[in-house]
Amino acid sequence: MNRRISPAFLLSALLSGARVAPLAALVLALLLGGAAAAARRPAGGTIRGQVLSAGQPVSFATVALLAVPDSAVVLALTTKEQGRFEFADVPAGTYWVRVSFIAYRPLTTPQITLAPGQALTLDALSLQPSTVALGGVTVTGSKPLIEQKADRLVYNAGSSQTAAGGSAWDLVRTTPGVITSAQGALSLAGKQGVQVMVNNRLRRLSAEELAEYLKALPGNTVESIEVISNPPANYDAEGTAGLLNIITKHRDDAGLNGTTRLALEQGIYPKVTGAANLNYRRDKLNLYASYGGTNGKYRLNESAKLFYETSVWDQHNTVTRNATSHTGSVGADYYLSPRNVVGVLLEVSAANRKVYEDIRATAFRPGLAPDSLLRTDVTNGINTVLGSVNANFRHELATKGGSLSFDLDYTPYRSRNDQAARNVTWRARPDNDRISEFASANRQRTDIGSFKADYVLPLPHQLLLESGAKLSLVDTDYDLRFDNIIDRQKVNDPTKTNQFRYHEAIQALYATLSGSAGKLNAKLGLRTEYTQTAGRSSASTTAVNRDYLRLFPTVFAQYKISDDQQLKFSYGVRINRPSYSYLNPFVYYMSPYVTAAGNPYLRPSLSHTVEGTYFFKNKYSVSVSYQRVLDPFMQLAQLHNETNQVAFIRLNTNPRNIYSASVIVPAEITKYWKINAVVSAYARQENLTYLAARQSYVKPTITATAVNSFLLPKSLSLESFVGYSSSYREFVQEYGPQFDFSVSLRKKFENRSSLTLAASDLFFTNAPRYSTNFPNQRGEYYNTRESRNVRLSYAYPFGSQKIKSRRDRTTGNQEERGRTN
DSSP states (O other), rough: OSOOOOHHHHHHHHHHSOOOHHHHHHHHHHHHHHHHHTTOOOOOOEEEEEEEETEOOOOOOOOEEEETTOOOEEEEEEOOOOOOOEEEEEOOOOEEEEOTTTTBEEEEEEOOEOTTOOOEEEOOOOBBBBBBEEEEEEEEEEOOOOEOSOOOOOOGGGGGGHHSSSSSHHHHTTTTTTETTTTTOOEEETOOOOOEEEEEEOOOOOHHHHEEEEHHHHHGEEEEEESSSSSOOOOOOOOOTTTEEEOOOOOOEEEEEEEEEEEEEESEEEEEEEEEEEEETTTTEEEEEEEEEEEEEEEEEEEEEESSEEEEEEEEEEEEEEEEEEEEOOOEEEEEETTTTEEEEEEEEEEEEEEEEEEEEEOOOTOOEEEEEEEEEEEEEEEEEEEEEEEEEEEEOOSSSOEEEEEEEEEEEEEEEEEEEEEEEEEGHHHGGGEEEEEEEEEEEEEEEEEEEEEEETTTTTTTEEEEEEEEEEEEEEEEEEEEEEEEEEETTTTTTTEEEEEEEEEEEEEHHHHHHHHTTEEEEEEEEEEEEEEETTTSEEEEEEEEEEEEEEEEEEEEEESSSSEEEEEEEEEOOOOOHOOOOOOEETTTEEEEEEOOOOOEEEEEEEEEEEEEEETTTEEEEEEEEEEEEEEEEEETTTTTEEEEEEEEOOOEEEEEEEEEEEEEEEEEEEEEEEEEEEEEEEEEEEEEEEEEEEEEEEEEEEEEEETTTTTEEEEEEEEEOOOETTTEEOOOEEHHHHHEEEEEESHHHHHHHHHHEEEOOOOOOEEEEEEEEEEEEEOOOOOOOEEEEEEEEOOOBBBOOOOOOTTTTHHHTTOOO
16 A cells, blocks of 8 residues: 555456455446346337427427336437427336426326337327416425425525525535534534535535635535435445435526526725626537635634633734635546446635634733733635546446446545744743744645446346445645744754555445335345555654444334325434544644644444335424444634643544434425524534543434525525534533524516625624533634625526436545545
8 A cells, every 4th residue: 555546546446356255256346247137128119209388399398218116217218399209218117207398387197008129109298387377476396495305304405595605615504413613613413514516426525615616606506405314325424424415406408508607706905706607509419617715804703711720821813814715626427328327527616715823822820910911814726626537438238227337537636835924922921921833734635536337227126236346545644844934044843744645445336226115115235344554754753544344224114104104214324534644643843833734543434224204294203313433533622721821632432322303394384484493403412521521411412494585576585594503522522503594585587697795793693602611621712704794696597408418427536535634
């Protein structure tokens, strides 16, 4: 594990049988099985027809061929100019045909039975409009804002007004059960470190970088956000806190489509965001591209009161950040045949930040006058670039619902942070005044390569087998140079200069089997991951190597009590591996009195989660869950009483239990007023052993969100968001309550464009206070960000608005990309 990863190295590793024999054997079996299935394929038939509305042909309507009984999409296309369509090369079997078109009610035919080689012509399919005008207000049928499905909660953000004028970050912030921190970190139902995916592809950046990326992603391109608290075995086992999967909108017909958006935002400082996306599909080729950019100035205020044994420090930190970020992607899908498609996807995300910190602290002994005054000025120049190249192939088997797919990925990540700090200390005696300066240069280089294969095979008796394999390789270099500034000259300090190299290889296999019997649907899964890691620091002669094999079983069951009532049960085991920076033992100096360091001995944490949900009328739901987390790890501010310093450390803590419950209640007060409310409660239970002291606690917490939507005359609509979280605790840190009230007003125009005026956190109460109260460890903290702002945005869609955009697909290295920071 001492070679740098490159596309050539990844390919050679895949072809060598030394360490990937199980994967190679499975991939070969999948290939041979798929080829054999294709060879046995019988002659296909055709299904043709025409779509009409009020006797007139409907062009560009979406027509899908669905398998009976599971409604799996076998083929999909769009009607031509005369509303005609034809499915060719269709295997014999029983199907439904479903037609959908914007502003019309979906239409599904009765069951159709097709014999081998048969040519079947359907009667004309007539669509009915779905929009009704009431008293000057247009009411159009839409998805419910919140849906509770069998394995996930779906927040249909496309139905939210926040999507029209805001960003994807605004939608994540208002997702039920999600709590955001001042630094951009996410938590869900008391669980820290939520992983975020976009179209099934993980965006694993640092909390701050992820927030910037999502702020550059236009909200009006988001269709829904899936909250997956207990993912099945076909997902990577990484992430004990669950997943947020952001699904972007997809059009239905061939043609040209695009959307542009410009937003101006005013908080303490102004900001501007621009975005555009473009899709084009013709015949067998689908092209797509997108861009989003943000430029602005940001303010973060941090206050801390630190109680050392012999003194108290009152500290105030003002952080001003000038930031520019760009995200872009370009890709193509080419349909070799109705059952084979190949695609490529290139993505780049780059950010440039200039951060200025003005730190002022007063140190005094209790009951006495100030002993000393400190001022530290810190400047950071931070540049990051995250790239991704994905090549993929998908083959639809002759067996309905069967498929074979492959993904090859390469992801480079580069970052640099140049820091300069000047610290001045004024003491009661002038001859004790002190000035110190230092500079550091931090470089990170990470290369990730992966290959994965997935196989889906329908079996007799309504069973479905899903299986797959994955190999991922990671190579990371950290290089830190620390210089003291003496007489305006840099003098290297070898005791604080370091290099850290980390290598990781993960081999994974999974299989799931699902089926139904009467009113019961069930899915059983098992994933196994073999992990090899090696880390070495230039400051140490000891390498930290680990090899471990873990099994991750999953169980899902759903029972239909009646047409209006259902029960769901799930169980799963997950793993949370430390990010690469958490394993890096570098001591990073944020100021002469504040440091941060990783821990190469951190152990991955495991979680066992059990969840049960009761559904009523597919709208209301009550969920309860229990999670046991083993070896959880976290970052903690540790006070050193001997030196009056604060060190941010990473450590494993004691096992914890998390009990949670939630209720979803949607309500339609009138035709013009809808409410979607979610109330959750959870309790964390821990028995702490920290700094030779023991402490036990059980901390209950309540969170609640409510979205009010109003339809107004003259194509106006109003939406308000109310969010509340009571106090909660994590290890030795206790957090105060948070409250958020936001409102937006949108105007739609005849050219399909829209203008939105929005105000966020009107009462400026979405800023947490937290404290540490433990023997010899007492501190009070209060951080405020620019959560209160006003935003004016304009969105304009152009071209055909019914285009079918790129396929949803999961790239092979979605887990590893998230641990680059």
